């Protein structure tokens with residue numbers, strides 16, 4: 001790379017800033033998912049419904065931001081859109097991201113319903129079978145999370161070329 005070429009320096013700066021933001025978003029999402037898992041532990045005496053709702057809102061908000069930043073990386077990243085759009089691994093990553101997003105709807109709907117019920121009935125706590133269902137949804141998302149960085153690393157290195 002010609003270090004005096006301002007265009008390539010700019011591209012690399014944008015690429016680095018977007019990569020930094022991308023990492024911050026998914027690290028934050030992983031933290032929010034882990035926090036939900038801890039808050040839903042069967043050993044807890046009562047579920048902190050408001051905190052679960054806030055944690056889930058962070059998870060969803062960061063997922064939206066991650067999507068926007070991911071798209072920005074595709075469009076303005078150093079490799080250019082053609083690299084990604086022609087990559088099966090990129091599309092596999094997008095498919096898995098969408099699948100994890102679809103699974104995350106189940107906990108969100110439960111948290112919303114629980115909070116509504118808690119507003120009507122003082123001291124309301126959800127039943128154990130429902131909590132167990134939400135914990136399974138979180139485990140499924142965690143499985144997706146195991147594969148997402150692997151797909152990302154393989155995609156970045158053009159393993160499908």
Ligand code: HEM
Pocket residue numbers: 022026029066067069070071073074077079084094097148149152153154155156157
């Ligand atoms: C939870 C979801 C996601 C995770 C865990 C994730 C993870 C990663 C990781 C670890 C990298 C760095 C790969 C490396 O350089 O070794 C990366 C790069 C990248 N990701 Fe994601 N990502 C996620 C979602 C997305 C989404 C939704 C998009 C696009 C809409 C996206 C687009 C990209 C792009 C364009 C790169 C650059 C790859 C390169 O350097 O060529 N990612 N991702």
